Amino acid sequence: xxxxxxxxxxxxxxxxxxxxxxxxxxxxxxxxxxxxxxxxxxxxxxxxxxxxxxxxxxxxxxxxxxxxxxxxxxxxxxxxxxxxxxxxxxxxxxxxxxxxxxxxxxxxxxxxxxxxxxxxxxxxxxxxxxxxxxxxxxxxxxxxxxxxxxxxxxxxxxxxxxxxxxxxxxxxxxxxxxxxxxxxxxxxxxxxxxxxxxxxxxxxxxxxxxxxxxxxxxxxxxxxxxxxxxxxxxxxxxxxxxxxxxxxxxxxxxxxxxxxxxxxxxxxxxxxxxxxxxxxxxxxxxxxxxxxxxxxxxxxxxxxxxxxxxxxxxxxxxxxxxxxxxxxxxxxxxx
Numbered sequence: 001x002x003x004x005x006x007x008x009x010x011x012x013x014x015x016x017x018x019x020x021x022x023x024x025x026x027x028x029x030x031x032x033x034x035x036x037x038x039x040x041x042x043x044x045x046x047x048x049x050x051x052x053x054x055x056x057x058x059x060x061x062x063x064x065x066x067x068x069x070x071x072x073x074x075x076x077x078x079x080x081x082x083x084x085x086x087x088x089x090x091x092x093x094x095x096x097x098x099x100x101x102x103x104x105x106x107x108x109x110x111x112x113x114x115x116x117x118x119x120x121x122x123x124x125x126x127x128x129x130x131x132x133x134x135x136x137x138x139x140x141x142x143x144x145x146x147x148x149x150x151x152x153x154x155x156x157x158x159x160x161x162x163x164x165x166x167x168x169x170x171x172x173x174x175x176x177x178x179x180x181x182x183x184x185x186x187x188x189x190x191x192x193x194x195x196x197x198x199x200x201x202x203x204x205x206x207x208x209x210x211x212x213x214x215x216x217x218x219x220x221x222x223x224x225x226x227x228x229x230x231x232x233x234x235x236x237x238x239x240x241x242x243x244x245x246x247x248x249x250x251x252x253x254x255x256x257x258x259x260x261x262x263x264x265x266x267x268x269x270x271x272x273x274x275x276x277x278x279x280x281x282x283x284x285x286x287x288x289x290x291x292x293x294x295x296x297x298x299x300x301x302x303x304x305x306x307x308x309x310x311x312x313x314x315x316x317x318x319x320x321x322x323x324x325x326x327x328x329x330x331x332x333x334x335x
Contacts, residue, residue, distance in 0.1 A: 039266020115323020
């Protein structure tokens with residue numbers, strides 16, 4: 001059986017920076033209120049006039065990942081695209097990236113697991129590589145949140161958190177079974193789905209929206225989050241799925257060289273850091289600069305960590321995520 005390894009990483013972020021103070025233009029809030037609850041200082045939002053969208057950002061991150069990997073588009077065998085914010089209801093972003101990059105008629109799969117989407121996508125890609133079906137798989141996480149947020153005081157509990165961006169990796173086959181992706185661990189609990197959800201548009205309501213599009217009281221077209229409920233579940237599930245990855249590979253928390261958590265909330269990451277006894281050099285956080293970029297957060301953070309020299313050969317790297325669904329997941333690498 002083959003081993004999967006990340007051969008190259010890349011990320012893309014919109015140029016437009018939205019600081020906390022900029023949000024005062026359309027909601028009642030403060031820099032202190034946002035930082036105290038989330039740790040976020042600023043985020044990137046697409047400029048509506050730039051022409052950027054979820055697919056174009058994903059394509060740019062993918063180009064950078066392929067360049068870093070030394071792999072051409074003709075050498076990519078499959079695309080897996082993770083997002084909660086596709087450019088259209090259907091089709092998904094995977095085929096759009098294929099078109100933008102002028103790639104051959106390879107398969108393209110979309111993963112809709114929101115915050116844990118990138119780790120789920122890695123796990124799917126790993127199965128294709130382990131069985132020998134594919135050699136190089138492009139795994140992308142990309143999000144355009146700003147286009148769908150309720151930019152008002154009513155929506156501030158969600159709107160202040162989210163940012164736009166994309167990250168990508170080339171996952172490739174390796175015959176060195178001592179390094180690469182050691183294991184992935186996936187979980188879900190649909191009983192809590194509506195605590196972090198976007199109820200519309202859906203096939204039961206999209207026509208209704210056209211009829212009632214001027215109804216300001218209809219909030220179902222904006223994301224909803226039961227913040228305290230999500231936080232309480234997140235800290236438990238993060239811990240569980242990290243421990244699961246360590247135990248599956250006969251490792252302990254002292255073996256972790258770098259933990260890359262989904263950038264949901266800095267307070268969650270800090271709680272997990274304390275629980276596992278990790279120092280600042282063992283955890284990578286960038287939510288302060290970019291907010292929560294959902295499926296893009298882990299690949300953006302990984303790409304930055306690699307560029308900064310925070311990831312070295314033989315390091316034990318753990319990626320972990322929790323979010324809407326509820327779904328949670330982890331992936332553990334020996335780099």
